[in-house]
Every structure is written in structure tokens, then in C-alpha cells.
Amino acid sequence: MEAKVVRWGDDLAVRLTPAEAEELGIREGETVEMTVTRKAARRRLVNGEPVPTLAEMIAEMERLGPSHRPRTVDWGPDVGAEIIRDD
Template sequence: MKTQVQKWGNSLAVRIPKAFADETGLQQETPVEMTVEEGGLVVRPVRGPQVSLADLLEKVTPDNLHGEVDFGPAVGREIW
């Protein structure tokens, strides 16, 4: 696909077509990494590390385990 670079304030911008955004998982405010490779501009979404519940639970120790928290009496149709 060919498009044009546009002026945006003091910077330049390229619109990302919806089909490209959908295919790459890009949304408004998605962090991206931009690099120059072989004379071309490459934009990739920044993905955080995938963390499983097991990974998180592995980090629970007697030192950082908190006790029960009293949230007060039931307000709606909570079941205690």
C-alpha cells in the first residue's frame, strides 16, 4: 500500500489503515517501537512479557502475604 507522509505539528505522521491496525493489534495509545532497517521505517507494537497465574503465585511468600481485609457489612446481594 502506498500513502503519503503528512505534517503533524513539528513532526511527520503516517496514517495506519484500520486493516493494518486490526492485523497487528494496534489501537490508539498502543506503545510502539520505531526503528530504521535497511533504509526503511519499521513500526512494531511493544508487547509486555506474558505472565501466568502460576508465575505470580510463585512470588507469594509468608513475608508478603497479607491477611484478610474487612470491607464492612454487605451492601447489596453479596453472599458471605
């Protein structure tokens, strides 16, 4: 099942179609209890692919070895606000 998260004032709400609400057996005004587990709470793209967390991406990079680590970028000498001169 796919549900859209929308802004409702300062809050976020999950929008269900009438068919989804009927499938879940819920009606407007009812209070529902949601149980979220790490696995079930994962966001998924519309095509069904899971969205990896940063920790998962780093773990995969480490698993693949040094050849998959990003290259260090040489930005050249410091210039501008990052240099603090107290003279």
C-alpha cells in the first residue's frame, strides 16, 4: 500500500484513498494505533526500491573495499572567511 504524506497546518498527515481506508477497515474520525518497526518504516520509492540510510550506504562502501571509497578533493589553499587572521 502506498500513502501520501501531506502538510496539515504545522503537522504532517498520511493521506489514504477511500479504497485504502476501506481495505484497512478505518473510517474518518477513528483513532488508530500505529506500530512502526525499523524494517516496516523504511521509505520506498514509487518503483518499490528501498531508500537506503546513510549508515547503510557507508556500510556497503566499507564492504566493497577501498576501491569504492570517494576520492579526496583538493580544493586548493584556504581563502576567504575560513582563514582567521588575528594580526
